Amino acid sequence: MRAVPIDAVLLVSFGGPEKADDVVPFLENVTRGRGIPRERLAEVGQHYFLFGGRSPINDQCRALKAAMEEDLRTDGPNLPVYWGNRNWDPYLSDTLARMRAAGVRRAACLFTSAYASYSGCRQYRENLADALAEVGEGAPELVRLPHYFNRPGFVAPFVDGTADALEHLPAGSRIVFVTHSVPEAMNAASGPEGGRYVAEHRDVATTVATEVAGRTGREAGWDLVYCSRSGPPSQPWLEPDVNDHLAALADQGVPGVAVVPIGFVSDHMEVLYDLDTEARATAGRLGLAFTRVATPGVDPRFVRMVGDLVRERVAAEDGTDGDDGDVGDERDKDPVLTGSLGPTWANCPAGCCRNLRGDRPAACGAD
Secondary structure (H helix, E strand, C coil), X not given: CCCCCCCEEEEEECCCCECHHHHHHHHHHHCCCCCCCHHHXXXXXXXXXXCCCECCHHHHHHHHHHHHHHHHHHHCCCCCEXXXXXXCCCEHHHHHHHHHHCCCCEEEEEEXXXXXXXXXXXXXXXXXXXXXXXXXXXXCEEEECCCCCCCHHHHHHHHHHHHHHHHCCCCCCEEEEEEECXXXXXXXXXXXXXXXXXXXXXXXXXXXXXXXXXXXXXXCCEEEEEECCCCCCCCCECCCEHHHHHHHHHHCCCCEEXXXXXXXXXCCHHHHHHHHHHHHHHHHHHCCEEEECCCCCCCHHXXXXXXXXXXXXXXXXXXXXXXXXXXXXXXXXXXXXXXXXCXXXXXXXXXXXXXXXXXXXXXXXXX
């Protein structure tokens, strides 16, 4: 039986404070249930206070939403685009209530995280389930668009930026790919079979480095490193930290680095502080030439890719891609992909990126 047609798109993001008074309440939302005192949150909030208490992430979501709307108006399907956050206004529950009032019955969700992991996927799905329960009867049905780490529209801006960076760095400079660190146990549980978080990042890094070498005729060594660790020292997280790694490279005589934030869709706080501020300062102390490559943001290729994800899903469900319309088949048929990992899933299979603290209801999946 065919499902109700998709009649809207929902941009699902993390959220961030927009003024100094928002910072501690925002961090309380992010850390709810962990018992962290407000004094400690104010300490953590110093990164935000350095920039007037305003994270760039909401402005970036506004820009992406507008670009998505224009793409869908121009090339179809002409669907409304809504935006909701996990941790700050506009909250997911408020957005879903607006969608219900507007008569939306079924929406395709794009997460502002390209990779499989609990924090980058299932936690969003849990928050969507909470929001659906809060809105109650008449809330729209939600389906998730696939992860897009290996789509050319996500990868190509990194290739261009890295190639340009190396052209302006000393010979012998190295590519340092950076993503958000997560607990080792979270990586081990990521994806349906485990280990997917690191595997996907390494797939993108390999693609970018290979394409840059082919374009420039200059093969640079590369590493995958991490930033923004937030767990207790006793808990193993993915390493090395970007600052420790820069020190190790300087000790080896590497003259410069192209820092490529492949874990991030846009230049939000982890990029603005952890890389542009902290890692840049570390490189300066070490005498390393430092260039930070831009994230996709609203690059036209990335925006087009998002539109294509919507178009592929709609086509698969109405049968115009040659499929039989069975929405139980969650893998795209013939997407253009980079790397070696192949097509990814839309709605998540059972056990995917499981919550290590215990099972919770999650939308857009088999469990």
